[in-house]
Amino acid sequence: MNDRQIRPVVELRGLTRSFEQGGVRIDVLRGVNLDVMPGEIVALLGPSGSGKSTLLQAVGLLEGGFGGEILIGGHSAEKSDANARTTLRRDHLGFVYQFHHLLPDFDARENVVLPQLVAGKPRKDAELRAEELLTALGLEHRLDHRPSQLSGGEQQRVAVARGLANRPDLVLADEPTGNLDEATADRVLEQFLSLVRGEGSSALIATHNERLAARMDRVVRLHEGVLE
Numbered sequence: 001m002n003d004r005q006i007r008p009v010v011e012l013r014g015l016t017r018s019f020e021q022g023g024v025r026i027d028v029l030r031g032v033n034l035d036v037m038p039g040e041i042v043a044l045l046g047p048s049g050s051g052k053s054t055l056l057q058a059v060g061l062l063e064g065g066f067g068g069e070i071l072i073g074g075h076s077a078e079k080s081d082a083n084a085r086t087t088l089r090r091d092h093l094g095f096v097y098q099f100h101h102l103l104p105d106f107d108a109r110e111n112v113v114l115p116q117l118v119a120g121k122p123r124k125d126a127e128l129r130a131e132e133l134l135t136a137l138g139l140e141h142r143l144d145h146r147p148s149q150l151s152g153g154e155q156q157r158v159a160v161a162r163g164l165a166n167r168p169d170l171v172l173a174d175e176p177t178g179n180l181d182e183a184t185a186d187r188v189l190e191q192f193l194s195l196v197r198g199e200g201s202s203a204l205i206a207t208h209n210e211r212l213a214a215r216m217d218r219v220v221r222l223h224e225g226v227l228e
């Protein structure tokens with residue numbers, strides 16, 4: 001490949017996924033094609049049940065059972081064994097879950113430190129990075145608070161910091177503001193997007209909220225198992 005050619009951070013080619021429900025087969029993804037370019041923030045829109053979470057699980061290399069091809073940073077997920085997939089996930093991907101996935105017994109700082117320790121970063125560096133991110137999100141006065149001592153919007157900002165902690169090339173987020181009221185969702189999304197932009201990462205963000213999707217660089221719609 002020409003060195004000057006820019007490669008997508010993720011390439012999906014003919015991605016398929018079916019489930020059996022009560023003896024009936026449903027084809028949720030029927031041949032999804034998508035490229036996400038470096039630095040691009042893509043909204044994945046679709047009504048409830050259209051397969052947004054299923055698609056994010058595929059890109060996150062969290063589950064098997066998919067047909068087609070997934071390339072992360074040019075590396076084929078299918079051609080990688082379980083260890084190589086774990087490395088791909090660790091080196092390239094970050095996940096922003098809804099805030100109820102935060103570890104309840106650890107404070108905000110530690111929730112952001114832990115994934116970095118798992119990735120092999122020294123504790124001191126991990127703490128500095130956690131403080132930098134939480135400060136950028138306006139939580140410098142909440143570093144020592146546990147999730148139960150934080151508001152929903154504050155907890156979701158901790159979840160954002162955790163997802164970005166290891167400087168992923170691609171951030172995957174499933175309804176990252178889905179649990180928040182409209183005004184808080186707007187503020188948290190704004191901070192999330194500006195942090196992703198500032199770090200030069202890409203993001204694929206599932207939502208059924210057209211208004212929030214319009215704030216991203218590109219909108220793709222999942223309809224009847226394909227992207228339009």
Ligand SMILES: Nc1ncnc2c1ncn2[C@@H]1O[C@H](COP(=O)(O)OP(=O)(O)OP(=O)(O)O)[C@@H](O)[C@H]1O
Nearest residue numbers: 019020021028046047048049050051052053054055
């Ligand atoms: N593990 C599973 N077993 C059986 N069916 C599943 C499984 N996971 C998802 N499905 C089905 O696949 C379809 C798509 O689900 P998915 O959660 O991906 O949709 P979604 O667009 O993320 O919906 P929502 O916006 O409500 O979260 C649904 O009909 C769902 O019931």
